[in-house]
Amino acid sequence: MFAPARLPLSSATLNSLATLIRGHCKKISSRWRALPAGKIAGIVLAVPRCDQRPGDPAGGNGVHRTTVTRWVREVVGLLAARAPRLDRALKRITRSGGGVVLLDGSLIRTRRRTGTENRKNYSGKHKCHGLLVIAVTDDNGRLLWVSAARPGRTSEITARRHDKLTAHLRAAGLGAIADLGFVGLDNSGPDTDPAVITGYKAARSRPLTRGQKLSNKALAAVRAPVEHGFAHLKNWRVLGKVRTDPKWATALVRALLVLTNHEVAR
Numbered sequence: 001m002f003a004p005a006r007l008p009l010s011s012a013t014l015n016s017l018a019t020l021i022r023g024h025c026k027k028i029s030s031r032w033r034a035l036p037a038g039k040i041a042g043i044v045l046a047v048p049r050c051d052q053r054p055g056d057p058a059g060g061n062g063v064h065r066t067t068v069t070r071w072v073r074e075v076v077g078l079l080a081a082r083a084p085r086l087d088r089a090l091k092r093i094t095r096s097g098g099g100v101v102l103l104d105g106s107l108i109r110t111r112r113r114t115g116t117e118n119r120k121n122y123s124g125k126h127k128c129h130g131l132l133v134i135a136v137t138d139d140n141g142r143l144l145w146v147s148a149a150r151p152g153r154t155s156e157i158t159a160r161r162h163d164k165l166t167a168h169l170r171a172a173g174l175g176a177i178a179d180l181g182f183v184g185l186d187n188s189g190p191d192t193d194p195a196v197i198t199g200y201k202a203a204r205s206r207p208l209t210r211g212q213k214l215s216n217k218a219l220a221a222v223r224a225p226v227e228h229g230f231a232h233l234k235n236w237r238v239l240g241k242v243r244t245d246p247k248w249a250t251a252l253v254r255a256l257l258v259l260t261n262h263e264v265a266r
Contacts, residue, residue, distance in 0.1 A: 018038040021041055049235075076255040079259065082258050085145070092144075100177060102223055103196070104135060129152060134156065141228040142261070143232070180199055183201050198219075199219045
């Protein structure tokens, strides 16, 4: 049994994805597909948006489950290749006259798998298995770039050092506002303007002063738009819990970044 359902996405996103699929088919000289490009785009969008099993839309459209899986993997690869690079995204903000970006991390939950290979995905902070993703947004919360998905036990500051974020910010002449998870990321000297601005972290023997508390409150208000950026990204329900191979998560998140920007900019 199957029934039609409403997909909460714009026709502009559907048409853009269909055009991308047609161009790819022409490039690889694929003269035949089981369904037209527009229909394939709708099926592929339903899988991450509603977290549908590939077999659900496959049965309603007269194709096999493995065919839908292959289409999803193919389109995710095409979209991930169009995701912006960090240096280009920061330079675009500089050209537009911006001076500050927002920085934050989030854990994408995954299924718990047995074996030693999955132990590194357990996050002691969140008490669950997942993958850490860092995002950079502009001051309005529009997503600019997302990092590779790293094991859940990785700290945010370690992930940023792998991507050399501070060097990219200084090269673009920008500053970043981040939460307390990024304290210590910028080790610049006292005479150098900081590339990453964070709040103050309290300790047992050193409580925060009233001025430091006010500073943290002001930074939290400035950082609010980055939470909206993650909220737009996590509207794709497939990120509620990634059930596929974690190695595929980086391409998936970057593909959803491209689709999210299509939806937000319409």
